[in-house]
Amino acid sequence: MNFQKIILNLQEYWGQQGCLIQQPYDMEKGAGTMNPATFLRALGPEPWKVAYVEPSRRPTDGRYGENPNRLQHYYQYQVILKPSPDNVIDLYLDSLKRIGINPQDHDIRLVEDNWESPTLGAWGLGWEIWLDGMEITQFTYFQQCGSFDCFPVCAEITYGLERIAMYIQNKESVFDIEWVDGITYADVHHQTEVDYSRYNFELADVPSLTAMFNMCEKEALQVAEYDLVQPAYDYVLKCSHLFNLLDARGAISVTERTGYILRVRNLARVVAGKYLKQRKTLGYPLIKDEALRRQLLDDKEA
Amino acid sequence: MAKDLLLEIGVEEIPSAYMPKAISDLKDNAALKLSQARLNYQSVNSFGTARRLTLIVKGLDEQQTDAIIENRGPKKAAAIDPEGNPSKAGLGFARSQGMDFNTLKVREYAGTEYMYAVRKEKGSATGKVLPDVLTDIIHSLSFPKSMRWGYYQFRFARPIRWLAAIYGDQPVELNIENIASGMHTMGHRFLSSGLIEIKNVANYREQLQEHYVILNQQERKEIIYRQIKDVAAKAGGEPMENEELLDEITYLVEYPTAFYGSFDPSYLEVPPEVLTTSMIEHQRYFPVYNQAGQLLPGFIGVNNGTIDNIDIVRAGNERVLKARLEDALFFWKEDLKKNWDQVVGKLDSVLFHERLGTVREKVSRLQKNAASIAGQIGGIDLTMTDRAAFLCKADLLSNMVYEFPELQGVMGRYYAIQAGEANQVSNAVYEHYLPRFAGDELPASLIGTILSLAEKIDHLTGFFAIGIKPSGSQDPYALRRQAIGIATIIMDKQPGIDLEKAIGDAYDNLAALKLDSTREAVVADVLDFIRQRLRGILAERDYSYDVIDAAFAVPVNDLEDIEHRIQAVADFKKSPAMEDFMVVYNRANNLSKSWQSEEVEEKVLQEDTEIKLIKEIKTISPQVKTSIDHRDYTAALKTLVCLRPYVDSFFDQVMVMSPDPQIKAARLGMLKIIANLCNLIADFSKIV
Numbered sequence: 001m002n003f004q005k006i007i008l009n010l011q012e013y014w015g016q017q018g019c020l021i022q023q024p025y026d027m028e029k030g031a032g033t034m035n036p037a038t039f040l041r042a043l044g045p046e047p048w049k050v051a052y053v054e055p056s057r058r059p060t061d062g063r064y065g066e067n068p069n070r071l072q073h074y075y076q077y078q079v080i081l082k083p084s085p086d087n088v089i090d091l092y093l094d095s096l097k098r099i100g101i102n103p104q105d106h107d108i109r110l111v112e113d114n115w116e117s118p119t120l121g122a123w124g125l126g127w128e129i130w131l132d133g134m135e136i137t138q139f140t141y142f143q144q145c146g147s148f149d150c151f152p153v154c155a156e157i158t159y160g161l162e163r164i165a166m167y168i169q170n171k172e173s174v175f176d177i178e179w180v181d182g183i184t185y186a187d188v189h190h191q192t193e194v195d196y197s198r199y200n201f202e203l204a205d206v207p208s209l210t211a212m213f214n215m216c217e218k219e220a221l222q223v224a225e226y227d228l229v230q231p232a233y234d235y236v237l238k239c240s241h242l243f244n245l246l247d248a249r250g251a252i253s254v255t256e257r258t259g260y261i262l263r264v265r266n267l268a269r270v271v272a273g274k275y276l277k278q279r280k281t282l283g284y285p286l287i288k289d290e291a292l293r294r295q296l297l298d299d300k301e302a
Numbered sequence: 303m304a305k306d307l308l309l310e311i312g313v314e315e316i317p318s319a320y321m322p323k324a325i326s327d328l329k330d331n332a333a334l335k336l337s338q339a340r341l342n343y344q345s346v347n348s349f350g351t352a353r354r355l356t357l358i359v360k361g362l363d364e365q366q367t368d369a370i371i372e373n374r375g376p377k378k379a380a381a382i383d384p385e386g387n388p389s390k391a392g393l394g395f396a397r398s399q400g401m402d403f404n405t406l407k408v409r410e411y412a413g414t415e416y417m418y419a420v421r422k423e424k425g426s427a428t429g430k431v432l433p434d435v436l437t438d439i440i441h442s443l444s445f446p447k448s449m450r451w452g453y454y455q456f457r458f459a460r461p462i463r464w465l466a467a468i469y470g471d472q473p474v475e476l477n478i479e480n481i482a483s484g485m486h487t488m489g490h491r492f493l494s495s496g497l498i499e500i501k502n503v504a505n506y507r508e509q510l511q512e513h514y515v516i517l518n519q520q521e522r523k524e525i526i527y528r529q530i531k532d533v534a535a536k537a538g539g540e541p542m543e544n545e546e547l548l549d550e551i552t553y554l555v556e557y558p559t560a561f562y563g564s565f566d567p568s569y570l571e572v573p574p575e576v577l578t579t580s581m582i583e584h585q586r587y588f589p590v591y592n593q594a595g596q597l598l599p600g601f602i603g604v605n606n607g608t609i610d611n612i613d614i615v616r617a618g619n620e621r622v623l624k625a626r627l628e629d630a631l632f633f634w635k636e637d638l639k640k641n642w643d644q645v646v647g648k649l650d651s652v653l654f655h656e657r658l659g660t661v662r663e664k665v666s667r668l669q670k671n672a673a674s675i676a677g678q679i680g681g682i683d684l685t686m687t688d689r690a691a692f693l694c695k696a697d698l699l700s701n702m703v704y705e706f707p708e709l710q711g712v713m714g715r716y717y718a719i720q721a722g723e724a725n726q727v728s729n730a731v732y733e734h735y736l737p738r739f740a741g742d743e744l745p746a747s748l749i750g751t752i753l754s755l756a757e758k759i760d761h762l763t764g765f766f767a768i769g770i771k772p773s774g775s776q777d778p779y780a781l782r783r784q785a786i787g788i789a790t791i792i793m794d795k796q797p798g799i800d801l802e803k804a805i806g807d808a809y810d811n812l813a814a815l816k817l818d819s820t821r822e823a824v825v826a827d828v829l830d831f832i833r834q835r836l837r838g839i840l841a842e843r844d845y846s847y848d849v850i851d852a853a854f855a856v857p858v859n860d861l862e863d864i865e866h867r868i869q870a871v872a873d874f875k876k877s878p879a880m881e882d883f884m885v886v887y888n889r890a891n892n893l894s895k896s897w898q899s900e901e902v903e904e905k906v907l908q909e910d911t912e913i914k915l916i917k918e919i920k921t922i923s924p925q926v927k928t929s930i931d932h933r934d935y936t937a938a939l940k941t942l943v944c945l946r947p948y949v950d951s952f953f954d955q956v957m958v959m960s961p962d963p964q965i966k967a968a969r970l971g972m973l974k975i976i977a978n979l980c981n982l983i984a985d986f987s988k989i990v
Binding site: 021068069083084085086089103104105106107108110111112114124125129131132134141143151153155167172209221250253265 | 628
């Protein structure tokens with residue numbers, strides 16, 4: 001099964017499970033969790049089911065295209081089910097069958113993983129899912145997001161698409177993955193891996209990036225003042241990515257690191273708070289149970 | 303007729319580290335709640351896998367035992383008026399208890415008479431009270447981290463997905479959020495499907511086994527252990543003995559099948575610690591050794607399933623390990639290209655602590671500390687010591703330690719060997735981190751011991767000097783562990799150093815930094831901190847607290863000697879001579895406590911027994927002191943025991959507190975000498 005087909009099968013499967021099939025968010029981010037379709041929608045009382053591919057960037061993981069297992073840009077397949085359904089693990093295992101992995105033939109394990117994103121003020125409990133010893137998915141029940149408690153709790157399923165494709169196609173290098181017949185992952189991404197590694201590690205201009213971080217932080221806070229949730233959140237994402245770039249350049253010492261993380265977390269918390277308020281003002285339109293909707297709107301606490 | 307009870311909490315996979323405590327809590331809490339509910343039973347047991355926690359109570363009575371319920375009401379004086387009629391308060395209490403006033407009893411409580419409502423409560427049918435008891439038991443379980451799911455408020459380690467609750471052949475009805483109990487269970491996640499009707503409690507375990515679940519954790523563990531032994535034997539080796547890994551796997555699989563996988567022998571070029579760390583920490587495999595103790599190019603994994611899919615599972619696991627070992631080999635080769643002298647220079651870009659400078663600065667301090675400790679001991683190769691101190695942190699900038707932080711020191715030694723450093727240097731690089739945890743090995747070499755002390759003393763002194771000390775459970779820089787390391791080395795390696803001087807020197811080596819506390823204060827605090835840890839270690843070694851207190855009450859700084867002294871006192875305390883000694887000590891010490899002088903004007907002594915006593919004191923005094931100088935405390939104690947007959951006769955014949963102040967002074971002086979001799983060994987007034 002080629003890379004493209006794996007994605008299409010997952011899209012079809014989760015679409016059939018009632019998920020909205022959204023598209024990647026149009027900004028740099030470290031993981032699918034940072035897409036507002038997860039970060040914001042995980043907050044508040046409204047139900048939400050979504051699935052999407054997310055191109056993700058982790059500048060420090062760049063290896064100039066020389067390491068068969070590491071990339072500074074890769075793809076996640078992200079599913080959010082809110083509230084988490086009782087049969088959520090069975091739903092996930094069925095999705096594996098759709099991409100040619102029959103659980104009966106393999107050793108599939110759920111191994112404890114406590115997920116935490118200090119920059120987003122988010123954490124949850126769940127597992128790494130192992131396929132014959134290889135981690136192919138992260139499964140998390142969100143407990144907090146943007147420093148607010150999540151209720152109802154959503155399940156987040158994040159597939160590592162390249163790892164799954166390597167396994168299915170029996171490839172030892174990520175670059176050998178067949179995207180479609182006759183075109184490999186290397187054809188699509190190898191040169192960009194080389195170029196970005198060089199930029200991230202060697203050329204990114206530290207003073208400019210530092211100035212940009214400060215500007216984006218200021219902009220995020222200023223935009224948030226006007227209760228413009230997603231425009232403010234865009235600048236949180238920019239800050240997060242700029243922080244990652246500075247980190248890859250080795251420009252952040254251990255102590256400064258904590259400071260930067262706290263600054264981004266603070267922005268994430270401000271935006272999360274604005275989002276919660278905004279949804280309430282809008283009257284929680286995604287709650288179809290009228291009695292529950294009324295009750296939540298009357299609730300002073302929420 | 304008693305019947306058996308089954309409760310199974312079906313969950314999504316609980317972290318394996320939580321399981322041992324969860325299983326034992328389930329049993330203990332159930333025993334407690336059942337007895338609180340006045341339910342008698344023959345036995346209670348608990349079992350668990352990642353997907354279930356099971357309670358089995360055998361021979362549970364069908365009826366609660368009867369109980370006498372006593373409720374205290376108002377004071378008798380308030381309940382009955384002077385004419386002997388019930389008061390308003392008295393009648394009110396009777397009404398609230400649903401009883402007639404005349405049936406109330408009068409009983410004394412804390413010296414006052416009160417009205418009591420006493421009635422017999424008949425036990426209910428067990429089936430009636432079980433729903434509440436079982437719900438209570440489930441609520442009583444707690445975990446290091448717990449979570450909510452879906453729309454529910456209840457917290458548990460992972461979501462609860464089913465509940466089985468059966469008493470005899472009847473269901474016990476209870477609910478946890480949306481989950482209603484039933485008489486069904488689930489088998490293996492992949493080898494069984496759908497709900498399984500539980501026929502009865504007695505058959506439950508066999509039914510699970512038919513559906514590929516081995517319920518009993520002990521049985522599972524033994525199966526895994528036997529399987530990995532067999533698999534290793536077939537490959538011509540022995541699996542690594544690793545209890546922790548065995549426990550973890552026991553709670554990761556419900557139906558274990560061990561298998562052997564191979565990797566290319568060329569990866570054996572990488573140091574074995576790297577290979578085993580990768581296998582154990584990342585993949586939960588058992589490494590395999592040949593008869594000569596060398597790693598075989600293979601591993602043992604444990605499939606959660608049968609032998610049927612083992613070839614696919616093996617191939618998958620081999621691929622994963624290969625990718626990891628490929629990474630490790632790459633790091634190893636890259637690291638071997640490094641010039642470690644240059645790497646040490648780059649440590650100036652690694653911050654140790656914002657107020658204590660970079661790791662490069664720390665290395666300079668370690669060089670100085672090590673030199674001064676080596677100077678104290680004498681006869682040490684200072685060039686080697688300095689070289690080891692210079693190199694000991696270099697591996698922090700290796701690819702391998704970046705990837706496997708727990709291998710710091712271990713890798714440093716390999717890189718030093720590969721770079722052609724002397725054995726003493728490379729060993730000391732490894733040993734300077736020792737001991738890393740309680741019960742860990744201590745540095746074997748002298749230079750390693752010196753460097754380990756230099757490192758730990760710098761660490762403690764530095765943080766104390768900038769005002770960072772552990773408080774309560776807060777100890778972010780692991781200062782307690784460092785101090786325990788120092789105490790253990792001092793006590794067990796006996797390097798022969800003056801710790802106070804070493805701490806003072808370490809403080810002086812911090813001179814370039816801005817510090818909060820004075821040298822005097824830091825030295826005193828650090829020394830005291832280490833002494834406290836030392837007391838803790840000695841208590842863990844089963845010395846009794848009174849003996850430890852007695853030895854620590856003596857103002858000696860020689861910590862190397864302290865266990866020896868405590869051992870001597872503890873042994874002596876068990877011997878018959880102890881009684882005689884304590885008579886001597888107590889008689890001498892009690893009277894002379896507030897007397898300071900050891901002066902004895904012999905010519906004022908006239909009585910026969912006091913003349914004999916001073917003579918004996920003068921004979922044994924130098925013997926006792928010599929024994930103490932030679933650290934032979936047992937001999938010193940035995941010598942002091944010789945005083946018993948002289949002391950007894952002395953007290954029989956004379957009044958110490960003579961009206962003649964000169965005689966009194968001489969007699970007290972003698973007693974003071976005896977007390978002081980005893981106190982050179984320990985403060986025996988603390989012995990109980």
